[in-house]
Amino acid sequence: xxxxxxxxxxxxxxxxxxxxxxxxxxxxxxxxxxxxxxxxxxxxxxxxxxxxxxxxxxxxxxxxxxxxxxxxxxxxxxxxxxxxxxxxxxxxxxxxxxxxxxxxxxxxxxxxxxxxxxxxxxxxxxxxxxxxxxxxxxxxxxxxxxxxxxxxxxxxxxxxxxxxxxxxxxxxxxxxxxxxxxxxxxxxxxxxxxxxxxxxxxxxxxxxxxxxxxxxxxxxxxxxxxxxxxxxxxxxxxxxxxxxxxxxxxxxxxxxxxxxxxxxxxxxxxxxxxxxxxxxxxxxxxxxxxxxxxxxxxxxxxxxxxxxxxxxxx
Amino acid sequence: xxxxxxxxxxxxxxxxxxxxxxxxxxxxxxxxxxxxxxxxxxxxxxxxxxxxxxxxxxxxxxxxxxxxxxxxxxxxxxxxxxxxxxxxxxxxxxxxxxxxxxxxxxxxxxxxxxxxxxxxxxxxxxxxxxxxxxxxxxxxxxxxxxxxxxxxxxxxxxxxxxxxxxxxxxxxxxxxxxxxxxxxxxxxx
Numbered sequence: 077x078x079x080x081x082x083x084x085x086x087x088x089x090x091x092x093x094x095x096x097x098x099x100x101x102x103x104x105x106x107x108x109x110x111x112x113x114x115x116x117x118x119x120x121x122x123x124x125x126x127x128x129x130x131x132x133x134x135x136x137x138x139x140x141x142x143x144x145x146x147x148x149x150x151x152x153x154x155x156x157x158x159x160x161x162x163x164x165x166x167x168x169x170x171x172x173x174x175x176x177x178x179x180x181x182x183x184x185x186x187x188x189x190x191x192x193x194x195x196x197x198x199x200x201x202x203x204x205x206x207x208x209x210x211x212x213x214x215x216x217x218x219x220x221x222x223x224x225x226x227x228x229x230x231x232x233x234x235x236x237x238x239x240x241x242x243x244x245x246x247x248x249x250x251x252x253x254x255x256x257x258x259x260x261x262x263x264x265x266x267x268x269x270x271x272x273x274x275x276x277x278x279x280x281x282x283x284x285x286x287x288x289x290x291x292x293x294x295x296x297x298x299x300x301x302x303x304x305x306x307x308x309x310x311x312x313x314x315x316x317x318x319x320x321x322x323x324x325x326x327x328x329x330x331x332x333x334x335x336x337x338x339x340x341x342x343x344x345x346x347x348x349x350x351x352x353x354x355x356x357x358x359x360x361x362x363x364x365x366x367x368x369x370x371x372x373x374x375x376x377x378x379x380x381x382x383x384x385x386x387x388x389x390x
Numbered sequence: 391x392x393x394x395x396x397x398x399x400x401x402x403x404x405x406x407x408x409x410x411x412x413x414x415x416x417x418x419x420x421x422x423x424x425x426x427x428x429x430x431x432x433x434x435x436x437x438x439x440x441x442x443x444x445x446x447x448x449x450x451x452x453x454x455x456x457x458x459x460x461x462x463x464x465x466x467x468x469x470x471x472x473x474x475x476x477x478x479x480x481x482x483x484x485x486x487x488x489x490x491x492x493x494x495x496x497x498x499x500x501x502x503x504x505x506x507x508x509x510x511x512x513x514x515x516x517x518x519x520x521x522x523x524x525x526x527x528x529x530x531x532x533x534x535x536x537x538x539x540x541x542x543x544x545x546x547x548x549x550x551x552x553x554x555x556x557x558x559x560x561x562x563x564x565x566x567x568x569x570x571x572x573x574x575x576x577x578x579x
Contacts, residue, residue: 252533257518257526257541260511264519267508274457275520276494277527285529331510 096232098344100304103243104297105340109324110250110333111293116322117331118259119286120266122175124318125166125182128189129159129291131313133298135193138216138308143204148222152242152299156292163291167284186318193310215309219302239300246293251333253289262286263331323372329385338384342371392443392452394431407434409470410497411456416465418451425451426462457500458493461485469496494522505573509566513557513576516565517548 136155197212328339454460464480526537
């Protein structure tokens with residue numbers, strides 16, 4: 077909070093709105109990171125499908141609210157339901173795949189979701205009709221925010237409160253799971269799956285459970301993003317988003333909640349810091365990606381467990 | 391040539407001890423190269439059995455089958471501990487559910503030649519993770535107070551085992567940070 081206030085002061089507009097904006101964006105990424113870390117960090121399952129689940133959450137929120145006028149909170153569940161069912165199905169189907177092959181399978185899922193979003197569209201059909209589910213590359217605009225007490229959460233503070241009320245319980249849930257015997261079993265699967273199976277324990281069930289919780293986190297984050305930004309297009313489900321998400325948890329530190337939250341802070345904070353360098357519009361994005369790449373390479377050499385990862389001190 | 395030698399406690403066994411694991415007519419070939427041909431034996435409670443053979447004679451293959459990691463081409467494996475399970479293989483075999491998990495339920499534990507510990511778990515967790523039927527391993531079970539009561543019992547039992555192995559002081563050390571000798575004591579108790 078302190079450095080955010082400092083940053084906003086630097087920008088010459090020390091306003092609460094800006095801090096709240098950063099808080100909301102951070103919460104969205106934090107939820108995503110914490111969920112992803114359960115798979116990538118705890119279970120050691122590298123997945124490239126998370127931008128897909130994020131997009132499903134976002135479109136699951138956007139389509140029914142815009143086209144059908146459903147209430148926002150119910151629509152979060154639409155995305156979460158779709159994403160978790162898909163994640164469970166993929167976890168069951170892909171369970172025989174190991175390492176590189178599993179990464180390829182998640183990549184295939186990611187690309188499939190992305191192209192379904194782009195291609196399930198027709199310019200002359202209304203949104204959410206059978207021929208035009210998603211509006212394609214045009215995206216969906218004017219997404220309403222969820223309502224509370226009969227009024228949409230238009231104020232930044234109200235939305236920040238709402239997103240905190242959604243994100244915090246989920247992060248606490250993952251935190252609790254991460255301290256239960258479930259995490260012990262998951263870590264054992266990551267370390268030596270064969271040995272755990274010899275103890276009579278089926279790793280498949282644990283992997284499905286992790287995939288479901290993780291996809292639910294990504295979908296909720298996506299729904300919050302759609303509600304907050306008011307606009308979604310297929311680029312939120314693009315492959316580079318998945319790579320960025322994975323880079324986020326690796327930079328922060330795999331296998332610990334502290335690391336996941338640090339990674340989210342880096343993803344949110346880095347563009348904000350760059351903003352103060354006042355780079356020309358066209359250069360900011362490439363510079364950001366370069367810095368991200370450089371950070372990743374430096375970390376692999378200097379702090380392989382991530383900025384705030386688990387360090388073995390014994 | 392594969393040979394099974396039993397070094398049972400011979401003194402005054404008036405009645406035969408109960409069979410705990412039975413192998414019948416086990417056959418396994420890898421790409422036409424027959425490794426196991428009609429292997430059959432009974433293992434009885436309390437026996438110490440030596441399995442010997444040259445390199446490539448099929449010792450590991452047999453162990454992989456008995457511990458559920460590898461399905462034989464023909465024959466049957468019968469686990470008679472607890473709820474008896476019989477898995478038969480071949481054309482009319484009934485091998486559904488044959489897996490390391492089913493073997494473990496049938497009382498088969500396995501140690502590897504090399505030490506295989508879960509490196510990023512502590513020694514205490516390494517023991518605790520082996521406890522069977524842990525309800526706490528479901529992701530929602532942390533809300534159940536029984537999980538944490540059970541955890542206390544498991545922790546105490548795990549510490550008891552570590553003490554027997556002379557590792558009481560290292561309960562909280564990560565498995566990949568303990569010395570080789572200590573990990574050997576863990577890996578082959």
